[in-house]
Amino acid sequence: MAIATISRVDQEIQSTVLDELTWEPRVRPHEIGVTVSEGVVSLTGWVDSYAKKWAAERAAHRVGRVRAVANDLTVRLDxxxxxxxxxxxxxxxxxxxxxxxxxxxxxxxxxxxxxxxxxxxxxxxxxxxxxxxxxxxxxxxxxxxxxxxxRPDIRADAHTLTDRIVDALARNRATEAERIDVRVHGDTVVLSGLVHSMPERAEVERTVWSAPGVREVQNRVAVAPVLGTGGR
Known part of the structure; x- marks a missing residue:
């Protein structure tokens, strides 16, 4: 992708993240700085509670085309x-x-x-x-x-666990199951593939964690946003 294109997309993401922070009633957007580089959002500044730091991070993750969020906000208590x-x-x-x-x-x-x-x-x-x-x-x-x-109390058969996870992903309208590869090693699930947003990536992982017997999820799913679409 050309540098000029990346810069334009990053500017659009930055503007949309700022809009989302303004829309989030739990934070004060003027306290938070937002920079974007190749889809990775960095949050800087300070907030007066850990809950607000978490809320700002979640707000940034909700924005379309965001690939990752670096939360460098400092909690400064009054x-x-x-x-x-x-x-x-x-x-x-x-x-x-x-x-x-x-x-x-x-x-x-x-x-x-x-x-x-x-x-x-x-x-x-x-x-x-x-x-x-x-x-x-x-x-x-x-x-x-x-x-x-x-530490799950039950032990699931790897083949059965894989089938159940694949079925659960297929039922979930928030994900594109055919783009996700699921591999089970004992009680560890390894995910790979592509999704279009951070919320979709998080939803894939949430679905997998709901399977009985899972002790660890290694989420290697990459975010490949659809270019040319607007903010959220």
Whole structure:
């Protein structure tokens, strides 16, 4: 692709990401800088909570033709949002206990200077993600490290698991299953192929994680946006 074409496409993506950030009520777009290089979006600046940093990243991922997002936003808490580490740890423990998707007693919390680290084992990926979301929304949190491992209670036959995943992808109207290659090695699923957007890539991975017995997903699916189409 010619440099002039790349530059024009990147400018269009940048403009659309800025529009999406303006549309996202959880962030203040004037605090966030956006640059784009060959479809890769970089977010810079600062926000006053980890939840806003996450919301800005998700907003950028929603934009068509975005290949990847580098989230370099800094969480800078104002005085009213500062919390002592023991208070954050106690709030995180309560948040995990009250979240219906997080198994009780299987996730440990460590807090250092506002950064929360999660450890433990769960049976499903959605439980791992639910734990991160539960603590990421808390006041005073500067960042979250998710060290939770997925350990399924069942073991699936590789051939059967492959067939079930392929069938699930075919049922999902948000993906083009024929463009995705699925390979299963034990309890690890390796994905390759092409999709047209980051949301489609994420949907493929979400579908695969829903299969019983999956411990790890290696998502090698590439994003090849359709050129010449508008923003979202």
């Amino acid at each position: 005085g009213g949002a500062e919390r002592a580490d023991p208070d954050i740890a106690a709030a995180a423990a309560h948040a995990l206990e009250w979240d219906a998707f997080v198994p009780v007693g299987q996730v440990d919390v460590t807090v250092a200077q506002g950064f929360v680290t999660l450890h433990g084992e769960v049976e499903w990926e959605y439980q791992r993600q639910a734990a991160e979301r539960a603590v990421g929304r808390l006041t005073g949190v500067r960042g979250v490290g998710n060290g939770i491992s997925v």
